[in-house]
Amino acid sequence: MRATLLYQAGDVRVEDVEDPKIQNPTDAVVRIILSCVCGSDLWPFKSQPYTDTPRQMGHEFLGVVQETGSEVKDVKPGAVVVVPFTYADNTCAYCRDGLHTSCVHGGPWGVGGVDGGQGQAARIPYADGTLVKLPVGEDSELLPDLLTLSDVLCTGYHAARTAGVQAGDSVTVIGDGAVGLSGVIAAKLLGAERIILMGRHTARTDLGRDFGATDVVAARGEEGVNAVRELTDGFGTPKVLECVGLKDALVQASGVVRHGGTISRVGAPQYPEAPFGFPEFMRNITLTGGVAPARAYMEELMPHILDGSIRPGRVFDRTVGLEDIAEGYRLMNDREALKTLVRL
């Protein structure tokens, strides 16, 4: 089959790799019909040194089950399924806690003999635990929306849930990337009354307004912090979703969070230590969030997509075929695309 390999920073190639096949009785093989590029794919795309054993890229995908191992009971060949961005048995102590990213049998796509999601097919470990069936056909127009269950929508939702967003709440969302915009959708779903989106790209913040942002602050740093405080009687908001992962974004989050409030971070931290010491202690700020256990939220969020009440697939503003995925990476890396959809 054809799959996406990253050889080094800026060097993404689509090449022939071995076809996936059932290796364990709990495996399935899925033919992939939609995939996409994640903001987190851009970190290695920006910085990875050359390797001659390149990793299969991609971890957000959906497709059709082709084959199942002898112990797979819940998913059958022919089922349309969406795949969370880590695989999981869905039965261990952590999965029962709703923390599928910590599954004792789980792991990430594209390493350790596991396929990536930016290819024609993938072997799915723990298929019954990992795969989520979609009640639509493979020609459904909702597929791009449903694909966001794989990662980006659930990541925004994880931010809002761990921040404790509830009806009537005021929330600041830092970052106008696809995760930030998903955070806006999530905050609105949970009933937030005021959603202040901090971002500088008008096309993105306009989409954020469509998704439910009530205010947009384009300024950053101290100026941005002051603008949010002015909007909130000087207090800031009790909940802040930090959807970037950079140190400056966390500092900004501390600046706009109300005393006693909660910052949830869902952008993978690009810092070894957090600027979260004595001042945050004196203000009783909580820092929560983390990598999103997408699998825990997929069934809960799916109905909102199926009934059309949310359209998270609008974050995909470019579509490429698999053979052109390198261009899809470039578009996102150069900020010409918000998020690239890959049709196989």
Add this chain to the structure above:
Amino acid sequence: MRATLLYQAGDVRVEDVEDPKIQNPTDAVVRIILSCVCGSDLWPFKSQPYTDTPRQMGHEFLGVVQETGSEVKDVKPGAVVVVPFTYADNTCAYCRDGLHTSCVHGGPWGVGGVDGGQGQAARIPYADGTLVKLPVGEDSELLPDLLTLSDVLCTGYHAARTAGVQAGDSVTVIGDGAVGLSGVIAAKLLGAERIILMGRHTARTDLGRDFGATDVVAARGEEGVNAVRELTDGFGTPKVLECVGLKDALVQASGVVRHGGTISRVGAPQYPEAPFGFPEFMRNITLTGGVAPARAYMEELMPHILDGSIRPGRVFDRTVGLEDIAEGYRLMNDREALKTLVRL
């Protein structure tokens, strides 16, 4: 009156200062009958450079109301009262949130023309908001226990509450100082089933066992982390109370907390940045806590003292008179005392 002044590291003196008097109609003056030395008093005691305008020390005290301003309604002269370690109006937006340490009119004792608590008397700003009446006489044997409402018991309780400790929980408490031991009391009050106390001083951890610790781990660092993991099927505990404030203690907390768990820190952070980056993100660890809004918890905790179900005053293992308070500081600084009570 006589009051405690810190001139520089190691140099605590009791000297004459001006008698407190009503300055604002919302003030009261309290004659202090019990005070104590706090672990946080030891930070300046260890490190403060010489000053010729020394600060009045002390922020944990109780006494008898002597005089009230014209707008004070709830407390009357003669009332026995306990004083939280910051003053607060108890009416502002933050106080209504239960975050009295962020009160817009509040502040700490001993600075800005406000008296400290290690002296014969103190002017109390916002007396109706700040003071909590005690239903006992000034000769009550419960006074040392009730004094702990001022800070140390509420600080331990804040750790347990913000960590979300609930019935049946497993909790690790890091630190066998008076705050850590109060954390044990608090975790037990909230119904924790397993309380692992990490501390090296046998006399203190023995008291911790009396307070409700089910296990004691004397080892620190990696060895200590491994010991806690062994006690918990390799998982660690979902709640960790970090009652020290040093970076190593926070690293230890990360080591013993279960994936998806919560660390609450109530020891004032002695680090500018927290070792709380990518690994904690991947494990979905929450960092919460902060300076304890004692005032928010005092009425809730008092009944447990009055009915004898908790005896937090057992953390006082030495008693001195005011004139000997320097010796009380020394005893604590040299770890000869757990916590020093001061009788006036």
